[in-house]
Amino acid sequence: MDRILSGIKPTGQLTLGNYIGAIKNFAKVQYEGETFLFIADLHALTLPIEPETLNKNSRDIAAYYLAAGLDPKHTSIFLQSDVSEHSELAIILQNYLYMGELSRMTQFKDKSSKMKEEAIGLGLFAYPVLMAADIVLYNANRIPVGEDQVQHVELARDVVKRMNNRYGKILAMPKAEMVKVGARIMSLSDPSKKMSKSDPKGDIYLSDSLEVMRKKIMSAVTDMGKEIKYDPINKPGISNLMTIMSSLSGKSFEEIEKEFVGKGYGDFKRAVADVVVNEMAPFKARYEEIIQSGLVDEVLSEGAKRAKVVAKETLTRVQHAIGLYRK
Ligand code: ATP
Ligand code: LTN
Numbered sequence: 001m002d003r004i005l006s007g008i009k010p011t012g013q014l015t016l017g018n019y020i021g022a023i024k025n026f027a028k029v030q031y032e033g034e035t036f037l038f039i040a041d042l043h044a045l046t047l048p049i050e051p052e053t054l055n056k057n058s059r060d061i062a063a064y065y066l067a068a069g070l071d072p073k074h075t076s077i078f079l080q081s082d083v084s085e086h087s088e089l090a091i092i093l094q095n096y097l098y099m100g101e102l103s104r105m106t107q108f109k110d111k112s113s114k115m116k117e118e119a120i121g122l123g124l125f126a127y128p129v130l131m132a133a134d135i136v137l138y139n140a141n142r143i144p145v146g147e148d149q150v151q152h153v154e155l156a157r158d159v160v161k162r163m164n165n166r167y168g169k170i171l172a173m174p175k176a177e178m179v180k181v182g183a184r185i186m187s188l189s190d191p192s193k194k195m196s197k198s199d200p201k202g203d204i205y206l207s208d209s210l211e212v213m214r215k216k217i218m219s220a221v222t223d224m225g226k227e228i229k230y231d232p233i234n235k236p237g238i239s240n241l242m243t244i245m246s247s248l249s250g251k252s253f254e255e256i257e258k259e260f261v262g263k264g265y266g267d268f269k270r271a272v273a274d275v276v277v278n279e280m281a282p283f284k285a286r287y288e289e290i291i292q293s294g295l296v297d298e299v300l301s302e303g304a305k306r307a308k309v310v311a312k313e314t315l316t317r318v319q320h321a322i323g324l325y326r327k
Pocket of ligand 1: 012
C-alpha cells in the first residue's frame with residue numbers, strides 16, 4: 001500500500017500555482033494510498049514572520065485543503081509543530097547531510113542571495129533536513145510536489161540511502177512526483193519567473209475576489225505575435241496561460257490551439273479567466289463555509305493524533321538502530 005505525504009509552508013497567501021501544482025493534485029491522489037498531509041509551520045519560521053500571520057496562514061491552509069476535497073476521515077491533516085517527532089528526527093538527520101550539498105539547494109540560494117550573510121538563519125540553510133525528517137517519519141514512498149521541491153526530495157533520498165547503508169533497511173525510499181501539466185505555473189507579470197507567494201504582481205491569490213482574478217488574467221503579460229500556440233521558449237506568457245487552462249479544464253494543448261485558431265489574445269484570455277473563475281467560485285465558497293464552521297481545529301487535532309502514532313514508531317526505530325536507547 002502506498003504512503004503518500006506532502007506539506008505546504010504557511011509563509012503567505014496561497015496562489016493559483018500552489019492550487020494547481022499541489023492542492024488540487026493532493027485531493028486527486030489521496031485515495032491511492034494512506035495519505036498524510038500537513039502544514040509545514042516550522043518551515044515557515046525560516047524567514048521572519050509575525051506570530052498572528054503564521055497562525056492565521058496555518059489555519060487557512062487547513063481550510064483550503066478541506067475545500068479542495070481532502071477527506072479528513074481518510075487523510076490525516078495536521079500541523080507539523082503538533083507532532084514533535086519531526087523536530088526530534090531532524091536533530092538526528094542533520095548529522096547525515098552535509099554543508100556542501102545543502103548550500104547547493106536552489107531554494108536556499110534564491111532566498112539567501114538577497115540577504116546579508118549575518119542575517120541568514122540556520123533554519124533556512126537546514127530547511128531540507130527538516131523536510132527529510134517530515135518525509136521519512138511516515139515511511140512515505142510517494143511525495144507529490146511542484147517542480148521546485150523535487151531537489152529537496154532528492155536530498156531526502158540521499159539521506160535514506162546513507163542511513164540504510166549504515167544501519168540496515170530502517171527507512172522507506174521516497175520519490176517525488178509532479179502533475180503532468182502545471183508543476184511550475186509562472187508569474188503572470190514575468191513568465192520567466194515562478195508564480196510564488198512572495199510576488200504580489202504576478203500572482204493570483206486564492207483569497208483574491210473573482211473579479212480581481214479575472215482582471216489579473218486579462219492583464220497578464222503576453223508575447224509577440226497573435227497566435228495561441230504552446231511554445232514555452234518563444235511564447236512563455238501564452239504557454240503559461242494555456243497550462244493554467246489545460247490543468248483546470250482537462251483539455252490538451254492541441255485541443256486549446258484548435259479552439260483558438262483565428263482568434264486573438266483577448267478572446268483567449270477571457271476564456272482562461274472563465275475557466276479559473278468557474279473552478280474558484282465553488283472552491284472559495286466551500287473555503288468560507290469551512291472557516292465559519294470551526295471544523296479546522298477538530299480536523300487538526302484528530303490528524304495530529306493519527307500522525308503521532310506512525311511518527312513515534314519510526315523515530316523509535318531510528319533511535320534504536322543508531323544506539324540511542326537504554327538496555
Ligand atoms: P514561497 O514563495 O514562500 O517560497 P511558494 O509559493 O513557492 O512559497 P511553497 O509553500 O513553497 O510555495 O509550495 C507549496 C507547494 O506548491 C509545493 O509542492 C510547491 O512545489 C508547489 N508550488 C509552489 N509554487 C508553484 C507554482 N508556481 N506552480 C506549481 N506548483 C507550485
Ligand atoms: N518545502 C515544501 C513544504 C514541505 C514538504 C515537506 C513537502 C515541507 N516538508 C515534505 C513535501 C514533503 C514547500 O512547499 N515549500
